Each structure stands twice: as structure tokens, then as C-alpha cells.
Amino acid sequence: MRIVILGGDGYLGWPTAMRFSNQGHEVHVVDDYLRRRSHREAGTDSLTPILPDLPSRAAAWREVTGREIGVTEGDLTDWDVIREVFTASRPDAVVHYGEMPSAPYSMKDRAHAVFTQTNNVIGTLNVLWAIRDLAPECHLVKLGTMGEYGTPDIDIEEGYIEIRHNGRADYLPFPKQPGSMYHLSKVHDSHNIHFACRVWGLRATDLHQGVVYGIQTEETHLDDRLATRFDYDDVFGTALNRFCVQAVIGHPLTVYGTGGQTRGYLNILDTLRCVELAVVHPAEFGELRVFNQFTESFSIMELAELVRKAGAAYGLDVEIRSVDNPRVELEEHYYNPAHTKLLDLGLRPHLLSAELVESMFSVIERFKDRVIQDHILPHDRWRPSR
Amino acid sequence: MRIVILGGDGYLGWPTAMRFSNQGHEVHVVDDYLRRRSHREAGTDSLTPILPDLPSRAAAWREVTGREIGVTEGDLTDWDVIREVFTASRPDAVVHYGEMPSAPYSMKDRAHAVFTQTNNVIGTLNVLWAIRDLAPECHLVKLGTMGEYGTPDIDIEEGYIEIRHNGRADYLPFPKQPGSMYHLSKVHDSHNIHFACRVWGLRATDLHQGVVYGIQTEETHLDDRLATRFDYDDVFGTALNRFCVQAVIGHPLTVYGTGGQTRGYLNILDTLRCVELAVVHPAEFGELRVFNQFTESFSIMELAELVRKAGAAYGLDVEIRSVDNPRVELEEHYYNPAHTKLLDLGLRPHLLSAELVESMFSVIERFKDRVIQDHILPHDRWRPSR
Numbered sequence: 128m129r130i131v132i133l134g135g136d137g138y139l140g141w142p143t144a145m146r147f148s149n150q151g152h153e154v155h156v157v158d159d160y161l162r163r164r165s166h167r168e169a170g171t172d173s174l175t176p177i178l179p180d181l182p183s184r185a186a187a188w189r190e191v192t193g194r195e196i197g198v199t200e201g202d203l204t205d206w207d208v209i210r211e212v213f214t215a216s217r218p219d220a221v222v223h224y225g226e227m228p229s230a231p232y233s234m235k236d237r238a239h240a241v242f243t244q245t246n247n248v249i250g251t252l253n254v255l256w257a258i259r260d261l262a263p264e265c266h267l268v269k270l271g272t273m274g275e276y277g278t279p280d281i282d283i284e285e286g287y288i289e290i291r292h293n294g295r296a297d298y299l300p301f302p303k304q305p306g307s308m309y310h311l312s313k314v315h316d317s318h319n320i321h322f323a324c325r326v327w328g329l330r331a332t333d334l335h336q337g338v339v340y341g342i343q344t345e346e347t348h349l350d351d352r353l354a355t356r357f358d359y360d361d362v363f364g365t366a367l368n369r370f371c372v373q374a375v376i377g378h379p380l381t382v383y384g385t386g387g388q389t390r391g392y393l394n395i396l397d398t399l400r401c402v403e404l405a406v407v408h409p410a411e412f413g414e415l416r417v418f419n420q421f422t423e424s425f426s427i428m429e430l431a432e433l434v435r436k437a438g439a440a441y442g443l444d445v446e447i448r449s450v451d452n453p454r455v456e457l458e459e460h461y462y463n464p465a466h467t468k469l470l471d472l473g474l475r476p477h478l479l480s481a482e483l484v485e486s487m488f489s490v491i492e493r494f495k496d497r498v499i500q501d502h503i504l505p506h507d508r509w510r511p512s513r
Numbered sequence: 514m515r516i517v518i519l520g521g522d523g524y525l526g527w528p529t530a531m532r533f534s535n536q537g538h539e540v541h542v543v544d545d546y547l548r549r550r551s552h553r554e555a556g557t558d559s560l561t562p563i564l565p566d567l568p569s570r571a572a573a574w575r576e577v578t579g580r581e582i583g584v585t586e587g588d589l590t591d592w593d594v595i596r597e598v599f600t601a602s603r604p605d606a607v608v609h610y611g612e613m614p615s616a617p618y619s620m621k622d623r624a625h626a627v628f629t630q631t632n633n634v635i636g637t638l639n640v641l642w643a644i645r646d647l648a649p650e651c652h653l654v655k656l657g658t659m660g661e662y663g664t665p666d667i668d669i670e671e672g673y674i675e676i677r678h679n680g681r682a683d684y685l686p687f688p689k690q691p692g693s694m695y696h697l698s699k700v701h702d703s704h705n706i707h708f709a710c711r712v713w714g715l716r717a718t719d720l721h722q723g724v725v726y727g728i729q730t731e732e733t734h735l736d737d738r739l740a741t742r743f744d745y746d747d748v749f750g751t752a753l754n755r756f757c758v759q760a761v762i763g764h765p766l767t768v769y770g771t772g773g774q775t776r777g778y779l780n781i782l783d784t785l786r787c788v789e790l791a792v793v794h795p796a797e798f799g800e801l802r803v804f805n806q807f808t809e810s811f812s813i814m815e816l817a818e819l820v821r822k823a824g825a826a827y828g829l830d831v832e833i834r835s836v837d838n839p840r841v842e843l844e845e846h847y848y849n850p851a852h853t854k855l856l857d858l859g860l861r862p863h864l865l866s867a868e869l870v871e872s873m874f875s876v877i878e879r880f881k882d883r884v885i886q887d888h889i890l891p892h893d894r895w896r897p898s899r
């Protein structure tokens with residue numbers, strides 16, 4: 128298959144590109160290094176050293192495996208970039224990770240919020256138009272987020288819910304109550320994609336993904352130069368990855384508020400497998416299919432306790448510290464989202480274990496001198512100071 | 514009260530400004546003439562002659578009534594414009610009509626879709642940020658549309674619905690299935706505004722408005738120079754207004770498809786009253802209140818028949834012609850939206866009647882030499898040609 132990976136320089140994008148390439152697919156990656164630029168502006172960086180750009184990553188991949196990955200360095204909000212990629216590649220599937228992915232980044236101030244929504248919504252609109260006019264058979268596999276749903280007081284279904292009301296019933300999009308300007312941009316995307324499927328007859332799968340953890344995939348193991356990025360800072364770091372870095376460097380685990388916030392999580396290995404399952408089992412034309420892409424739910428405090436326990440076994444003395452929650456979110460809430468559709472397609476989850484956490488410790492230890500300590504605590508607050 | 518009207522040069526914005534000014538409120542209007550520019554580009558125009566810009570409209574208003582309306586000519590996507598308006602006016606209420614309002618315009622091509630979503634979403638984000646940081650007590654009264662809901666197979670509630678599911682229940686945003694890139698932009702706004710209320714504690718009312726008809730208000734009657742614009746072309750014209758113009762000039766009434774499409778409608782007089790009711794009864798802090806703002810539902814064919822009948826009484830020979838539907842929409846569907854909240858606040862509807870239609874004929878007749886005939890049939894199709 129001809130597969131285009133948008134956001135192919137990212138934490139998940141680059142491993143996904145290598146995976147599909149390793150399986151013999153024709154892979155083309157697109158990225159304009161937004162994440163790298165944002166890190167440079169903030170004075171933060173990936174824990175793992177990564178090659179400086181996509182051409183060098185693709186060159187290393189060629190050296191190690193003999194396989195080619197095509198590269199476009201460009202911005203998805205620039206129609207000329209998208210048009211050229213689609214005209215040249217005529218993809219069978221597009222895997223779309225190519226968005227600004229951070230809630231704290233989007234909440235810094237007005238300009239960051241406007242940038243986040245413009246960048247994500249317009250980039251995705253361009254992709255939809257490109258599929259419509261240049262590759263109408265192409266299956267869009269879009270990375271959404273479980274955060275689109277928020278924390279309603281009922282079970283969360285996969286994208287849609289049957290609503291019975293006043294003696295009638297309909298199967299409708301699940302209501303969305305996202306918690307940041309970033310999460311809102313994903314909700315806007317979901318509505319735009321749904322429209323493109325309903326009205327233009329496109330086909331798409333929206334992967335409402337949970338929080339991803341892990342550092343190694345089958346392909347990153349092959350050579351140090353194939354490493355993916357690993358973020359642990361206050362803006363781009365996510366819960367378990369950050370805790371593991373904090374544990375290794377002797378920083379207290381920073382739990383926001385009570386730590387009762389419960390979310391879905393999955394191993395990076397399962398992300399790659401889920402994306403693969405979506406690509407090889409495409410949606411029907413006219414359908415926006417939604418999969419809730421996570422394997423287990425944990426509260427933040429449960430994760431912190433797990434890391435403390437694994438730390439003790441590993442010889443690390445781990446402290447848990449509650450910090451004033453910079454976000455506006457419920458710290459105690461009901462949370463029971465469905466996630467059976469990917470299991471039905473054949474996903475066999477890599478569940479979270481103390482052993483997995485310890486294996487992350489050992490990778491992190493190799494790079495612990497690279498940790499930038501002054502960007503671990505949260506800087507940006509959701510609520511305006513009055 | 515200090516009231517800012519965004520989009521104060523428009524069909525509804527200008528009459529709203531005059532109404533509030535006439536009631537003794539301090540009114541400031543903002544507009545960058547997007548609608549006028551779009552008409553010039555398309556070779557179309559308002560049926561009614563209107564003064565060339567807001568300063569001349571405000572000057573005429575001053576001459577006729579002795580009252581002042583403040584004017585800013587500027588673009589809501591430009592933060593400097595918004596910041597200056599909010600800093601100078603410190604509004605108690607903002608009535609936000611300031612968006613690109615046409616579904617066919619948004620569906621012309623990729624560039625028009627991108628423009629529509631950027632213009633509407635970013636303009637409204639700027640307004641939210643301005644309220645948050647410069648006027649946190651200000652009540653936002655935002656014009657949304659009944660088109661946000663689409664045509665689900667259950668009763669449509671006012672913004673939210675109680676969903677009972679697997680033995681639990683929650684009161685959640687009503688699912689949205691909008692039918693154009695323009696309608697999508699309004700859905701994105703609704704989610705952004707809901708977030709600003711939930712997370713920042715702002716207060717807002719989203720008026721999910723039906724299709725407005727009518728040409729005269731109490732204030733436009735005072736002087737010909739105070740007329741509001743009246744669109745009947747394929748891009749900016751809306752159902753009943755267009756049919757009335759078609760009837761007067763002897764053009765067949767253009768019904769799209771079977772004409773079974775049912776929507777909510779209201780008289781322009783009721784729009785002004787609804788906006789007034791929302792402004793004088795503000796939402797609570799932290800609340801996004803949604804009112805379904807229409808007074809009666811009609812199918813397109815019912816409207817066409819009404820115009821034919823009123824035409825016969827008036828001496829016009831009116832033909833109804835079904836044209837191939839340029840949109841992708843259900844032509845036969847269930848439609849039963851709630852609309853009691855504005856009635857509860859005191860709205861007394863001006864219902865549609867043959868007499869009202871005949872009074873529209875007589876105004877239109879005065880200007881019938883201004884009608885541009887070659888922009889009446891639809892040009893832009895929702896579905897791509899393959």
C-alpha cells in the first residue's frame with residue numbers, strides 16, 4: 128500500500144513510518160518540525176537524542192534496513208504542500224498525526240490558542256479537500272483523542288451513541304466536552320471529518336487515542352539513530368513518561384491536585400498495532416468510524432503509585448508530590464469508556480506492568496544527563512487570574 | 514447598558530443596533546464589510562439601497578433620531594481591533610453577528626471553506642479572550658443557527674439533552690450534524706464558547722436561530738436612509754425572502770428538490786425581540802445558555818405554496834419550479850425542535866401570514882428594477898463531480 132504519514136517526525140509518527148516501511152509498504156512522511164521549533168523556543172528537548180531532520184532519519188533507515196521512506200518537509204496548512212504530496216503519492220491511506228498536540232501549549236495565551244486551532248483545523252481541512260479532489264478512494268486514519276469526550280457521567284461509547292428520547296431513537300455523535308483549546312481543535316476536526324464522510328462520501332477512521340507511554344518499538348531497537356523522541360517537560364510530556372523520568376532523576380512525581388483524574392492509556396507498541404489494524408481494515412465509503420484507542424484506565428495517583436513501587440524494586444527512592452492543579456478538570460469523576468472495536472479487529476494489548484516501567488527506567492538512565500530540570504513543573508494555568 | 518454589536522452592518526446587525534440605540538442604550542457597532550465585498554466580487558447586491566458605510570449610517574441615524582451609534586470599521590480576526598473595542602467600550606453585553614453567514618459561500622471551494630472557518634472561529638476566539646481578560650462580566654449573545662443540529666430522527670432540544678444510558682444519566686450538549694462548512698464553523702464556535710463558560714466562568718447565550726424573513730423594522734420605517742440590506746441571490750439570499758423577490762419579478766420560485774426540507778423560521782421583528790430578551794435576561798456566570806430562536810416550522814414547499822397564494826391575491830402569477838438540489842440534505846425527514854425558552858421570557862411571535870407576504874411584495878416592488886437576474890439560480894454544488 129501507498130501510505131502517507133502526516134506528522135512523520137513525531138513521537139508516534141516516526142515509529143509508525145518505520146513500522147509500515149518494514150512491512151513492505153511504500154511510505155512517505157510529511158512534517159514541518161513544529162514540535163522541534165516549539166521545544167527550541169521553550170528551551171526544552173527530547174530526552175532521547177534524535178537525528179536532526181527527516182532526510183537524515185530516512186537515510187539512517189535506508190542504511191539499517193535497505194528500505195526507502197519518502198520525505199516532504201512542509202506545513203499542512205499550506206495547500207501547495209498537501210496538493211503536491213497527494214499528486215505525487217496518490218496514497219491508499221493517510222495516517223494523520225500532523226497537529227499541534229499539547230493542551231498546555233494551547234492554553235498559554237490567546238496567540239497560542241489561535242495558532243493551535245488554526246493549525247490543526249485548517250491542516251485537516253486541507254487534507255479532506257485533497258482526498259476529495261485528488262485521491263477519493265484514500266482512507267483517512269486520523270489521530271483524535273479520548274480527551275474529546277471529557278468526563279461525562281455516563282459510559283462513553285466509541286464515537287456515537289443511541290439516544291432514545293420522547294418515544295423515538297437515533298444513533299448520533301457522542302457529545303463532546305473537551306478540556307483545552309487543543310482538545311477543542313480535535314473536536315472541530317471530528318465534526319469536519321464527519322461532514323466530509325456524510326456529504327462527500329469519503330472514508331475515515333478517527334482514533335480517539337488515550338495517553339501513550341513507552342520508548343521503544345521493534346524498529347527503534349534496530350539502531351540508536353532510529354530512536355523516537357521522548358518528551359517529559361511540562362508542555363509536551365505526558366503522564367507516565369514524565370513520571371518515569373522524574374523517578375530516575377530523583378524529582379518528586381508531580382501529581383496535579385488529588386490525582387483522581389482517570390484516563391485511558393496504552394503502550395506505544397499498541398498504538399502502532401492499532402493504526403495498522405485501522406489501515407488494513409478500512410472504513411466504508413461515507414463512514415467516519417471512531418475507535419477508542421486505549422487498553423487500560425488508570426487514575427494519575429494509581430500511575431504514580433505504580434512508578435513508586437517499580438522504583439523501589441529498581442533501587443530508586445520515589446516521592447509523590449501533589450501540586451496545585453494548573454488545569455480546570457474534575458479530580459474525582461465517573462469514567463467508563465468502551466474500547467472493544469480494536470480488540471475485535473485483533474489487538475492484543477501490552478498491558479502496563481512494573482516490568483515495563485523498569486525497562487523504561489533503564490532506557491531513561493542512559494540519557495539522564497540530558498534532562499533539563501527547570502521545565503518539569505507546570506507554568507501555564509487554565510483559569511485566568513482575576 | 515453599553516452594548517457592542519459585532520457585524521453591525523448586516524441584515525440583522527444594523528436593525529439591532531438601531532433598536533438598542535432607540536431604547537437609550539449606548540451602542541457601538543463593528544464591521545469590516547465582508548458581506549459588501551463578497552457581493553462586489555460576485556456581482557450581486559442588496560435589493561434595498563443602503564448607505565455606503567457605517568459612518569454614513571450612524572450619521573443618518575443621528576439626523577433622524579438625535580442618537581449616537583459608535584462605529585469601528587475593522588476585522589474581528591485582528592486582535593488589535595477587538596482589544597481596542599473592548600478597552601474603549603467595556604461592554605455589558607456583546608451581540609455577535611460578525612461572521613461569514615452563507616452556506617453556499619462556504620461550499621464554493623477549498624479556499625472559501627478555509628476562509629469561512631478561519632474567519633468565524635478565530636474571530637469568536639478573539640471575542641472570548643477579550644471578554645476573559647478585558648470585560649469578564651460581559652454577557653456574550655452569540656448568533657448560532659438551528660442548522661447546527663442537522664435533522665436527527667429525534668426531537669431537538671435547546672442546546673442540551675438528558676441522555677440515559679446503561680443505568681446512568683447526564684445532561685449533555687445536543688449532538689450536532691451540520692450540513693455545510695459554514696454550519697460547521699458555528700458548531701466549532703459553540704464548543705469553544707461552552708469551554709470558555711465551563712473553564713473560565715464566562716457567561717453566554719447562543720441563539721440557535723432559524724431562517725429570518727422580513728424587510729422592515731420599527732426603526733427602518735423612520736427614514737429610507739435607515740433601510741437594512743435585503744439579499745435574494747443564490748449565495749446570501751434565504752428561503753422566504755428569495756421567494757418573495759422571485760414572485761415580484763415573475764421568476765419561478767426555485768424549490769431545491771422535492772421541497773420537503775423543513776426548517777424553523779422567524780420574522781426579523783422577532784429576531785430583534787429575542788436578542789433584546791437575551792440581553793436583558795443574561796445567562797449566569799459559567800453558563801452557556803442555548804435558545805432555539807424561531808417561531809414556526811415550514812417545509813420549503815409549504816413556503817412556496819404560501820407565496821403563490823399570496824401572489825394570486827396580490828395579482829401576481831407565481832410558478833413553482835423544482836430545481837436539482839445543489840446541497841446534500843434529506844428532503845424528507847423528521848423535524849420537531851423545542852423552542853419554548855424565548856417564549857417563557859416573553860416573546861410574542863409575529864407569525865407568518867399572507868398579509869405579511871403581501872407587505873413584503875409591496876416593499877420589493879419599489880426596488881424591483883434593482884434585481885440582478887443572473888444570480889438567482891444556484892451555482893455551487895455540495896457534492897464533488899467525479
